[in-house]
Amino acid sequence: MKTYLLRIVMRDGSIGEHHGLYADGFDAVIVAMENFPEAKRISAMRVPA
Numbered sequence: 001m002k003t004y005l006l007r008i009v010m011r012d013g014s015i016g017e018h019h020g021l022y023a024d025g026f027d028a029v030i031v032a033m034e035n036f037p038e039a040k041r042i043s044a045m046r047v048p049a
Helices: 025-035
Strands: 002-010 015-022 039-046
Touching (some): 002 025
Antiparallel strands (some): 002 015
């Protein structure tokens, strides 16, 4: 598991960030999509240890 920073942009322009442990960036984005189906944009960036 690695730490990822997720940035979630909603349709109204608000932006949220979340740090979490995920197997990979793809998994991180899938989880965010499930939690925020109305998101306009989701990105994941690995945070170095």
